[in-house]
Amino acid sequence: MDPILLGALVAIVTILVLFSGVSVATGLLIVSAGFLITFDGLRSLELMPEIFFGKLDSFALLSIPMFIIMGAAISSTRAGADLYEALERWLTRVPGGLVISNLGACALFAAMSGSSPATCAAIGKMGIPEMRKRGYPDGVAAGSIAAGGTLGILIPPSVTMIVYGIATETSIGRLFLAGVLPGLLLVGLFMVWSLYSTWRSGDASVFADRSYTLKEKLAILPRVLPFILIIFGVLYAMYGGVATPSETAAVGALLCLIIAMVIYRLWNPKDLWVVLRDSTRESVMILFIIAAAGVFAYMLSSLFITQSIAAWIGTLEVNRWVLMGVINLFLLVAGFFLPPVAVILMASPILLPIVTTAGFDPYWFAVILTINMEIGLISPPVGLNLYVINGIAPDISLKTILTGSLPYVACMVIAILILCFIPELATWLPNQVMGRAI
Amino acid sequence: MATQSNAQPAETGSNPFLKLVAALSTLSGWVAAGMIVLAVLITCQMIFVRFVLNHSTIWQTEAVVYLMISATLVGLPYVQRLRGHVNVDLLPLMLPKVARRILAIITLLASLAIVGLMFFYGFEFWYEAWSRNWKSDTVWGVRLWIPYLAMPVGFGLFLLQLIADLLAVISGIDRPFGLQDNR
Numbered sequence: 001m002d003p004i005l006l007g008a009l010v011a012i013v014t015i016l017v018l019f020s021g022v023s024v025a026t027g028l029l030i031v032s033a034g035f036l037i038t039f040d041g042l043r044s045l046e047l048m049p050e051i052f053f054g055k056l057d058s059f060a061l062l063s064i065p066m067f068i069i070m071g072a073a074i075s076s077t078r079a080g081a082d083l084y085e086a087l088e089r090w091l092t093r094v095p096g097g098l099v100i101s102n103l104g105a106c107a108l109f110a111a112m113s114g115s116s117p118a119t120c121a122a123i124g125k126m127g128i129p130e131m132r133k134r135g136y137p138d139g140v141a142a143g144s145i146a147a148g149g150t151l152g153i154l155i156p157p158s159v160t161m162i163v164y165g166i167a168t169e170t171s172i173g174r175l176f177l178a179g180v181l182p183g184l185l186l187v188g189l190f191m192v193w194s195l196y197s198t199w200r201s202g203d204a205s206v207f208a209d210r211s212y213t214l215k216e217k218l219a220i221l222p223r224v225l226p227f228i229l230i231i232f233g234v235l236y237a238m239y240g241g242v243a244t245p246s247e248t249a250a251v252g253a254l255l256c257l258i259i260a261m262v263i264y265r266l267w268n269p270k271d272l273w274v275v276l277r278d279s280t281r282e283s284v285m286i287l288f289i290i291a292a293a294g295v296f297a298y299m300l301s302s303l304f305i306t307q308s309i310a311a312w313i314g315t316l317e318v319n320r321w322v323l324m325g326v327i328n329l330f331l332l333v334a335g336f337f338l339p340p341v342a343v344i345l346m347a348s349p350i351l352l353p354i355v356t357t358a359g360f361d362p363y364w365f366a367v368i369l370t371i372n373m374e375i376g377l378i379s380p381p382v383g384l385n386l387y388v389i390n391g392i393a394p395d396i397s398l399k400t401i402l403t404g405s406l407p408y409v410a411c412m413v414i415a416i417l418i419l420c421f422i423p424e425l426a427t428w429l430p431n432q433v434m435g436r437a438i
Numbered sequence: 439m440a441t442q443s444n445a446q447p448a449e450t451g452s453n454p455f456l457k458l459v460a461a462l463s464t465l466s467g468w469v470a471a472g473m474i475v476l477a478v479l480i481t482c483q484m485i486f487v488r489f490v491l492n493h494s495t496i497w498q499t500e501a502v503v504y505l506m507i508s509a510t511l512v513g514l515p516y517v518q519r520l521r522g523h524v525n526v527d528l529l530p531l532m533l534p535k536v537a538r539r540i541l542a543i544i545t546l547l548a549s550l551a552i553v554g555l556m557f558f559y560g561f562e563f564w565y566e567a568w569s570r571n572w573k574s575d576t577v578w579g580v581r582l583w584i585p586y587l588a589m590p591v592g593f594g595l596f597l598l599q600l601i602a603d604l605l606a607v608i609s610g611i612d613r614p615f616g617l618q619d620n621r
Contacts, residue, residue, distance in 0.1 A: 021530040021615055022545040023523030030552045045555060049563040049589050052556070056507045059499055062481070065474050065506060243485060250481035273471075280471040281522040284513035288523065291510070339524050381528050 001039075003308035010035060010305060014346075024342045025285075025292035032292075032299040039303055048295055055294030056287060059246055060166055065283035066249030067157050070230075071113035072279040073256040076271065077264035079227055080109050080122025086220040088130075089212040098134060099144055099194040102127040106148025107187045111155045112231050116377050120149030120388040128393045137201045138396050139404025144194045146385040146401065147408030148187075150374035153340055155183040156235060160340045160373065162245070163290065164366050167348040172245045173238050177430040178363040179370065182419060186371070189411040197407065226259045239433055286341050293345035300349065310353040320358040321420070324368075327351060328416065331369055335376025339384075343373060364426040368416055375412050378405045448519050448603060451611035459602035460519060466595050467516030473509035477502040497578040504585035511592025515599040521616045530615045539607065542614030546604040553597050560589035 001009075010031065017027045029048075036044045074080075087101035087108075102123060110119045124145040131141035153160040156176030165172035234252040237243050243251075257275070260266040266275070300306045313323070334343045348369075355365045377385045380402065389401050419425055450456035484498035517523055530538050566572070568583035606612035 017548075018526050019529050020541060020545050020548075021525050021527050022549060023518075023525045025523060026549045026552060027525075029556065030548055033552055033555060046559055046562070049556065049560040053507065053563070053586070053589060056510060057503060059503055062477065062502055062506050065509070066478065066481070069474070069478065242489075247481060247485050250478050251485060253478050254482050276471040276475065277467065280467060280474055280509070280513055281517050281520055283474065284470060284510050284517045285522050285524055287506070287510040288514060288517075337526050337528065342524070382526070 003304045004312055006039075006303055007300075007305040007309050010300065010303075018338070024338065025288040028289070028292040028296040028346070032295045035303060036299050044302070047298075051295050051298050052291045055291045058166065059244070060162075060172065061287065061290065062246040063162050063172065063244075063249045064159055064286055065279065066246060066253045067114050067159055067162065068282050068286075069253040069275070069279045070157075070234075070249065070256045071115050071118060071159075072275045072282070073253070073260040073266075074109075074112050074227055075115070075118040075122055076266060076275045076278075077260050079112070079224065079264070080105070080119075081126045082220060082223040083109055083227075084123055084126045086224045089217045089220055092211055096191075096195045096198060098131055099136060099140065099198065100191055102131065103144055103148045103187055103190050103194065106145065107151050107155060107183065108228065110149065110152035110183075111157070112227050114152055114157055114159050116149045116152040116374075117384050117388045119152045120145055120385045121392060123148065124389055124392050128389070128396075136198055137404075138400050140194050140197055140201075141404075142389050142393060142396050142401040143404030143406075143408050144190060146378045146389050146405045147190050147411070149385045149388070150377045150412075151183055151186060153373060153377075154179045154186065154367070154370050156180065157231070157245075157249070158370075159286070160344065160370055161366065163286070163341050164344050164348060164369065166290070167293070167345050168352045168362060168366075170362050170366070171434070174363055174430040174434055175366050176235070176238070177433055178367050178426045180429055181425045182367045182371065182415060185418065185425060186374075186412065186415050189415060190408055193407050193411055223263065226263060227256065230255050230259070289342055289345060293342075296346065297349045306350055306353070309350055310357065313354045314357055320360070323354070323358055324360065324420070327355065328368065328372060331372040332375060335373045336379055337382055338376075339382075340370070340373035340376070343376075344369065361423060361427055363430060364419070364423045367426040368419060371412050371416050371419075375409050379409060447521060448616065449606060449612040450602075451606070451609075453606075453609070453611060456602050456606055456611065459598050462595060463515040463519040463599045466512045466514075466592075467519075470509040470513030470516060473505045473512070477505040477509070480505070497580075500574065500576055500578055500580060504580070504588075508585060508588035508592075511588040512595070514592050515595040518596060518599045518603070525615075527615055527617065530617060538617070539614045542607050543604065546600060546607065550597065550600050550604065553593055553600055557590060557593035557597050560593050564590050 014031050017031050018024060022030065033045060033048065084101065084105040087105045088098060091097040091101040091104070105123045105127065106119055109122055113119055127145055128141045132138060152158065156179055158176065158179060161175040161179060162172050164170070165175050230252055234248045237248040238245055266272060331343065331347065334347065352362060356362055377383060386398065386401050386405065390398050448460070450460045480498050480502050484495045487493050487495050530541060533541060564583055564586040567586045572582040573579045574582055603612065607614050
């Protein structure tokens with residue numbers, strides 16, 4: 001069978017299998033085994049355990065459970081609320097300080113937890129009621145938090161970026177840096193929209209925030225600084241060449257657990273178990289998908305599908321921007337249904353050769369891919385963040401959350417366009433810090 | 439990360455087999471969590487030895503990687519029990535009750551088949567390393583059957599949890615896909 005045709009068949013079968021409700025990792029194994037048996041015979045399955053095990057046999061992967069523990073420890077505390085309060089106290093004189101401090105808190109908490117739903121929940125629990133109380137429109141209150149939460153997968157340290165780095169064999173440190181400026185760009189766009197739409201709603205009085213004394217401003221700092229220092233410490237150790245991401249993340253995880261226990265008094269074994277249980281569940285889920293996607297990628301290349309598709313795209317001679325447009329559309333649709341990690345693992349082995357052949361930077365592409373995944377997090381039908389917001393603010397209708405989030409989706413699309421015109425936004429910082437990529 | 443919020447943890451009712459499997463899966467969850475914590479501690483110890491004491495490290499890197507792999511494999515049944523393996527539940531949510539149940543049975547059977555295959559070949563993979571006394575080609579030279587053991591054990595327990603899930607759906611003890619009845 002022609003490999004291209006076979007590739008199309010694999011794509012269709014994979015979509016059908018995944019939509020049946022089977023778990024993503026198991027589904028990938030089912031599809032891989034099915035095609036291997038059909039086209040290579042039953043004996044080819046003997047290799048599956050070796051590939052599965054081999055895919056996980058990497059020290060770099062260790063950073064995933066480590067960063068997840070770090071995030072889970074932080075999320076289990078009041079750190080989100082404290083961070084939110086701290087920013088609010090300090091930004092009170094800025095016009096629209098409340099929505100700005102919400103988005104700022106989202107960005108910072110996103111960096112600390114690396115998780116989008118956790119960011120939404122932690123900041124939203126405080127931020128949404130407060131914004132509504134002060135008269136911000138429901139749509140802005142819900143939408144800004146839903147969108148702010150998505151920054152978790154773009155702003156370093158991000159588990160999604162680690163997974164991309166491992167799937168494409170690119171530098172995780174460089175990927176983290178590539179996400180910084182685009183992350184700030186998104187925060188900026190979100191802020192502009194929030195302020196504009198609040199102002200347009202005609203109730204400018206909400207901008208007059210209450211004021212705090214210097215004492216109140218200083219009192220909050222000891223509760224938020226430790227975690228922020230750890231994050232910066234982890235990033236500094238990585239870029240200072242002191243240690244690898246996995247090593248620094250392990251130290252970060254241990255420190256965050258200790259701080260959660262000491263400062264936030266997370267002593268109760270039950271509470272500690274919740275942190276460990278959640279991190280174990282999340283890590284196992286992701287690592288299982290990584291191993292299964294490894295088997296899937298092996299199947300694709302042993303049936304010559306990966307190679308043939310890359311060669312075929314090369315002969316098409318389409319404009320590279322048209323190609324990028326099509327790829328974006330594909331990622332966007334995939335992101336509507338699948339979690340970011342699954343999309344990255346399934347798509348990157350096929351997409352990256354195409355993208356780099358067309359002359360795009362793999363780190364720039366990681367940012368574009370991630371922003372596409374962020375859109376999926378606040379769009380129906382799966383849009384996880386929408387449901388998180390719905391959970392913490394049940395009296396805002398899902399429709400209001402949805403329409404409130406749409407303008408922020410537009411901000412993300414604008415960010416993708418800006419990045420297409422100014423790719424340096426993603427590539428400049430890594431090049432400055434780590435030298436040019438070879 | 440995406441962990442979907444629609445599903446509830448698996449129900450066992452008063453069925454002794456389901457309860458036993460649930461207990462086994464919970465135990466493997468504890469073991470997996472313990473291994474991850476151990477990996478954190480060993481990594482920190484390694485950094486201490488290397489950067490503070492300025493010694494070289496021999497076994498730590500390999501040990502933490504094997505701990506992480508084992509935690510993943512042994513954690514599979516526990517995460518299955520918590521329904522933490524992320525899936526696309528759009529179609530199951532749209533289907534009427536009977537069809538949803540049939541679909542759940544089909545997907546569980548397919549999962550059983552593939553996990554059964556992985557268990558079988560995983561056992562062979564382990565047996566080969568054990569009978570030929572393979573060692574890793576590092577300074578530490580660990581006997582490979584030890585980390586490889588996680589393969590048959592993890593997939594074996596996973597198989598058991600899937601069988602329990604299938605029985606629970608067929609006997610009506612648990613809801614298909616763990617979803618609430620149509621909202």
